[in-house]
């Protein structure tokens with residue numbers, strides 16, 4: 001069991017990158033952290049979100065949450081953006097290579113590239129405050145480019161969350177077991193009919209239709225049983 005801080009980038013007044021059709025990075029990454037949290041917790045991991053709604057947090061807030069909680073790992077969720085909207089691909093950013101951050105970055109990169117069918121933009125080093133000041137292995141995921149129209153149209157936040165969960169679990173030598181959510185009690189269909197009874201004799205069924213129509217049920221009709229397919 002490990003303690004994971006999942007950090008949805010941006011939020012509140014900071015929407016992050018916004019695609020041509022209006023999808024906001026801040027919303028996508030929030031949905032993704034929720035899915036990762038759900039899956040990690042189902043698999044016995046302990047999770048803390050830096051933000052659980054559309055609120056603004058600065059970098060220091062995020063670092064403090066992770067350090068004060070003594071997290072084992074810090075994972076920051078983002079999407080990339082670029083003026084040239086043909087650019088695509090996924091990269092993971094860490095403070096420096098040759099440590100557990102890089103190991104986690106590798107699991108993330110493998111998982112995301114395989115399942116997003118995304119171009120490999122590699123594991124990059126950068127001296128961002130959020131990576132430098134967190135005291136545990138820390139990564140920033142830049143999953144695909146929201147500035148790319150195909151990505152914006154097709155990108156699934158739930159899938160993003162699922163892949164990150166798989167990578168995080170691989171980091172602690174676990175394989176994701178997803179226990180499906182119970183189906184809602186009312187299945188989804190086009191509509192419903194109400195059945196009033198079963199009659200062996202057709203005449204008897206017709207008589208019942210007339211009786212019910214007289215009582216005010218205008219749409220009563222006979223349906224053969226078993227129904228023809």
Ligand SMILES: [Zn+2]
Pocket residue numbers: 009010016017025077078079
């Ligand atoms: Zn971002």
